[in-house]
Amino acid sequence: MPIDLSLRPFGQTGLTVHPICVGCAALGDMPETFAYSVSNEDAYATVRAAFGSSINFIDTANIYGWGESERRIGVVIRERGGLPPGHILATKADRDKDTNRFDGDQARRSIEESLSRLGLDHLQIVYLHDPEYAPWDEIVGRGGALDVLRRYREQGVIGHLGLAGGPIDVMLRYLDLGGFECVISHNRYTLLNREAEPLIAACHARGIPMVNAAPYGSGMLSKGPSVYPRYMYRDAAPDLVRRAFAVEAVCQRRGVPLAAAALQFSLRDRRIASTIVGMTKPERLAQTLALAAQPLPGNIWAELDAAAE
Numbered sequence: 001m002p003i004d005l006s007l008r009p010f011g012q013t014g015l016t017v018h019p020i021c022v023g024c025a026a027l028g029d030m031p032e033t034f035a036y037s038v039s040n041e042d043a044y045a046t047v048r049a050a051f052g053s054s055i056n057f058i059d060t061a062n063i064y065g066w067g068e069s070e071r072r073i074g075v076v077i078r079e080r081g082g083l084p085p086g087h088i089l090a091t092k093a094d095r096d097k098d099t100n101r102f103d104g105d106q107a108r109r110s111i112e113e114s115l116s117r118l119g120l121d122h123l124q125i126v127y128l129h130d131p132e133y134a135p136w137d138e139i140v141g142r143g144g145a146l147d148v149l150r151r152y153r154e155q156g157v158i159g160h161l162g163l164a165g166g167p168i169d170v171m172l173r174y175l176d177l178g179g180f181e182c183v184i185s186h187n188r189y190t191l192l193n194r195e196a197e198p199l200i201a202a203c204h205a206r207g208i209p210m211v212n213a214a215p216y217g218s219g220m221l222s223k224g225p226s227v228y229p230r231y232m233y234r235d236a237a238p239d240l241v242r243r244a245f246a247v248e249a250v251c252q253r254r255g256v257p258l259a260a261a262a263l264q265f266s267l268r269d270r271r272i273a274s275t276i277v278g279m280t281k282p283e284r285l286a287q288t289l290a291l292a293a294q295p296l297p298g299n300i301w302a303e304l305d306a307a308a309e
């Protein structure tokens, strides 16, 4: 079955998004995380390409590159005189980068910084980001980060409030609080990792749109394990590299790019509203659309599952 690349409603938000979202973490120049640097010019060119593409969804965070990702996106937004019509930008409210503190004051600081860097007076989607790094009470207690974000939503500064983070048990605990309109999980629903399955099921059952970030595990499943033997921002364990080579061998035997299988693994799952693909070069937009449209043999998935064991 060909992948449906049409825009779709984003849960109950009233927004309409593409099934692919442009991920802008590495655009913030984070060599300690991605093991390579990204210049201003590559970043601007990538954002310009995103704003000129049929992919109308772009994802960043206050903390990416300590603000550099938002700053660079803001340069292109200002250049265009605002977000292109129909384009949806999501950012994330973050803890203090030095202390990990994530109280109400920090949430306020995070939102004000995002507005100023992006040059916007309204943020369409803001996720509570990586709550696993701060104490529960600091975020959830009276006057904490969550209260402040909810107030921004009531005031209309934030359009929609989401939840984004890593460990699935932490994510499920936050999800149970209610009130989140969308959810991001990352690196945990790929050809090599299925840990996010309970979170995806919980979001699906509640009608909350689930956004799957990092379908390439941060690059090993796009560039290949011989070129980029890293997964989730660190060197991959030997067994994971072995499994990646096994998956790549299936793709080679079937004559399909590894990246096409990795991307379509996420896109073909109807429970996933959008898949966030990280990219730092303008040509990635067209490449990603081509990988999504590449016909794959329908019976490849069982073989890939077996190879990934």
Ligand SMILES: NC(=O)c1ccc[n+]([C@@H]2O[C@H](COP(=O)([O-])OP(=O)(O)OC[C@H]3O[C@@H](n4cnc5c(N)ncnc54)[C@H](OP(=O)(O)O)[C@@H]3O)[C@@H](O)[C@H]2O)c1
Residues within 6 Å of the ligand: 022, 023, 024, 025, 026, 059, 060, 129, 130, 164, 165, 166, 184, 185, 186, 187, 213, 214, 215, 216, 217, 218, 219, 222, 223, 259, 276, 277, 278, 279, 280, 281, 284, 287, 288, 291
């Ligand atoms: N907690 C959270 O909410 C959270 C966590 C993680 C990620 N995210 C979001 O999800 C996004 C995606 O995650 P990610 O960037 O970490 O990982 P990813 O999407 O799994 O992989 C990105 C890597 O794949 C490469 N790539 C992309 N398209 C390619 C192509 N056509 N050919 C070859 N290589 C290709 C990129 O290379 P180039 O740089 O060379 O283009 C980059 O190295 C992030 O940018 C961020 O927006 C959110």
